[in-house]
Amino acid sequence: MIRAHTVEQVRAAEARLLAQLPEGALMQRAAHGLAHAVLDLLGGGYGRRVLLLVGSGDNGGDALYAGAVLARRGAYVEAWLLSDKAHAAGVAALGQAGGVVRRLDTSSASASDYPTTEQPRSSSRERAQRATVSRRSDFDVVVDGIVGIGGRPPLREGAAAALEAVAGVPVVAVDTPSGVDVDGGELVGPHVVADVTVTFGTHKVAHLVDPASTASGVVHLVDIGLDLPEPALEALQPADVAALVPRPGPHAQKYTRGVVGVRAGSAAYPGAALLCVAGAECGLAGMVRYVGDPSVADRVRAARPEVVGDGRVQAWVVGSGSHDGAEEALRAALADDVPLVVDADALAFADRVGAAPAVLTPHAGELAAMLGVERDEIEAAPLRHARAAAERYRTTVLLKGRHTLVAEPGRPVRVTTSGTPWLATAGAGDVLSGVIGALLAAGLSPYDAASVGSWLHGAAATLASQGGPIVAGDAARALPAVVATLVG
Numbered sequence: 001m002i003r004a005h006t007v008e009q010v011r012a013a014e015a016r017l018l019a020q021l022p023e024g025a026l027m028q029r030a031a032h033g034l035a036h037a038v039l040d041l042l043g044g045g046y047g048r049r050v051l052l053l054v055g056s057g058d059n060g061g062d063a064l065y066a067g068a069v070l071a072r073r074g075a076y077v078e079a080w081l082l083s084d085k086a087h088a089a090g091v092a093a094l095g096q097a098g099g100v101v102r103r104l105d106t107s108s109a110s111a112s113d114y115p116t117t118e119q120p121r122s123s124s125r126e127r128a129q130r131a132t133v134s135r136r137s138d139f140d141v142v143v144d145g146i147v148g149i150g151g152r153p154p155l156r157e158g159a160a161a162a163l164e165a166v167a168g169v170p171v172v173a174v175d176t177p178s179g180v181d182v183d184g185g186e187l188v189g190p191h192v193v194a195d196v197t198v199t200f201g202t203h204k205v206a207h208l209v210d211p212a213s214t215a216s217g218v219v220h221l222v223d224i225g226l227d228l229p230e231p232a233l234e235a236l237q238p239a240d241v242a243a244l245v246p247r248p249g250p251h252a253q254k255y256t257r258g259v260v261g262v263r264a265g266s267a268a269y270p271g272a273a274l275l276c277v278a279g280a281e282c283g284l285a286g287m288v289r290y291v292g293d294p295s296v297a298d299r300v301r302a303a304r305p306e307v308v309g310d311g312r313v314q315a316w317v318v319g320s321g322s323h324d325g326a327e328e329a330l331r332a333a334l335a336d337d338v339p340l341v342v343d344a345d346a347l348a349f350a351d352r353v354g355a356a357p358a359v360l361t362p363h364a365g366e367l368a369a370m371l372g373v374e375r376d377e378i379e380a381a382p383l384r385h386a387r388a389a390a391e392r393y394r395t396t397v398l399l400k401g402r403h404t405l406v407a408e409p410g411r412p413v414r415v416t417t418s419g420t421p422w423l424a425t426a427g428a429g430d431v432l433s434g435v436i437g438a439l440l441a442a443g444l445s446p447y448d449a450a451s452v453g454s455w456l457h458g459a460a461a462t463l464a465s466q467g468g469p470i471v472a473g474d475a476a477r478a479l480p481a482v483v484a485t486l487v488g
């Protein structure tokens with residue numbers, strides 16, 4: 001499991017640890033982890049050219065101490081101090097290791113004000129090294145130590161101008177890309193876009209949740225020994241999914257494995273019925289029933305001979321492509337008093353679900369309609385809105401997107417990091433609702449069914465895609481192979 005904690009949780013854990021350790025020990029752990037990640041990225045230290053952007057807090061301290069390690073490994077390291085309050089001991093350490101420190105006046109900053117070739121007092125060895133640093137774009141890497149968990153977004157003007165001055169150089173962010181909303185994962189103004197983020201102790205919400213996660217690049221976690229409580233957010237990993245995926249026991253029967261019923265599709269959208277059934281037929285439940293318009297039911301049975309008609313089920317999937325039959329389909333499903341997946345057209349009636357165990361599966365547009373806000377507000381703050389919807393409906397809400405979120409009152413939000421943008425294709429959501437229904441029928445809780453189903457759906461898309469285009473049915477067909485690799 002990958003876990004992410006809030007700034008407040010990290011600070012509390014850090015305070016407990018600091019009380020037991022010699023002064024500065026924690027920052028040294030962080031700085032060494034950071035330096036080694038930069039060395040890995042650069043393939044070594046000698047002859048490499050590193051620029052540190054240093055803010056006023058401990059985030060800058062981490063960058064400066066890491067810079068000292070890199071300088072001792074033979075790198076040319078230059079620090080631009082963006083504040084006159086930069087970490088004093090870190091500045092001294094970098095100087096002693098042979099690094100170059102520049103104090104910048106960020107009050108009048110524009111990108112063109114930043115240093116290019118001219119260098120301050122220096123030894124001949126330093127001058128010789130620096131001769132290779134002829135243009136600002138000649139740095140091999142920028143280490144973003146502007147702000148970490150102490151930052152309040154957006155980035156201040158001076159820091160933003162410094163960034164602009166080195167645009168195009170790969171960036172390693174210290175702890176978080178500076179300027180992002182660390183706990184909310186929102187982007188509210190200028191911020192760093194990192195290639196790699198080296199974080200400490202635990203992931204932060206912004207590393208996993210969109211839109212901020214797109215600014216984090218590859219996230220590398222350095223263990224600094226924090227003892228942490230239940231996280232704010234978690235991302236299932238293959239081993240977690242494998243532990244949760246239902247398997248038939250030696251004496252399994254189709255009924256003990258669970259029966260999933262599908263009330264989806266309509267004469268207007270027969271394909272939704274086929275795709276939802278294809279997801280439900282991933283093999284994780286014992287049987288699939290289909291109930292709907294007779295012409296659609298004929299097509300489902302023709303395509304899928306295993307599918308049977310109405311009868312007892314352990315879970316219903318309702319709404320994908322149901323069109324104007326959604327309200328009636330939801331009413332009929334609710335009458336059975338079993339867990340259900342409420343998708344697409346049925347989401348307009350989500351209030352009727354009441355206390356029934358359920359997974360609501362909106363995309364951003366559907367959630368916008370449910371909450372009475374604009375779609376772009378959901379896209380700018382998916383975590384906030386997924387949580388709000390889970391509270392409003394008192395149930396499990398799965399908000400679809402690049403990093404799908406599963407929110408349930410009182411539980412860490414689960415974020416799906418499997419998948420590929422090729423999955424953004426018509427009907428993919430219908431397949432997802434079917435898979436989640438199968439997992440509910442097999443006995444998983446709504447929270448586990450939603451997060452495991454979403455992970456499998458993303459992994460199946462990646463497997464089917466192989467880096468190229470797919471249609472929704474391709475993801476459905478790849479589901480059994482994904483499950484096989486997990487449980488095999």
Ligand SMILES: NC(=O)C1=CN([C@@H]2O[C@H](COP(=O)(O)OP(=O)(O)OC[C@H]3O[C@@H](n4cnc5c(N)ncnc54)[C@H](O)[C@@H]3O)[C@@H](O)[C@H]2O)[C@@H](O)CC1
Nearest residue numbers: 014027056057058059147148149150151152154155156175
């Ligand atoms: N908490 C922990 O467990 C650890 C923290 N460490 C480092 O310490 C960092 C936190 O340090 P601090 O609490 O000193 O805070 P930061 O260094 O993250 O930032 C605080 C400083 O940045 C300035 N600032 C705030 N918003 C800004 C903005 N939008 N633009 C420019 N400047 C802004 C503030 O004036 C403040 O002085 C972590 O992110 C991490 O890098 C590590 O050294 C080790 C362990």
Ligand SMILES: Nc1ncnc2c1ncn2[C@@H]1O[C@H](COP(=O)(O)OP(=O)(O)O)[C@@H](O)[C@H]1O
Nearest residue numbers: 363400401402420421423424426427428429430
């Ligand atoms: N950029 C993306 N990267 C990865 N997955 C995506 C992306 N955009 C959408 N998806 C996934 O594709 C599916 C689309 O579902 P949905 O929007 O309901 O489409 P439809 O209504 O056509 O079935 C969801 O599972 C969603 O998480």
Ligand SMILES: [K+]
Nearest residue numbers: 144147174176
């Ligand atoms: K940073």
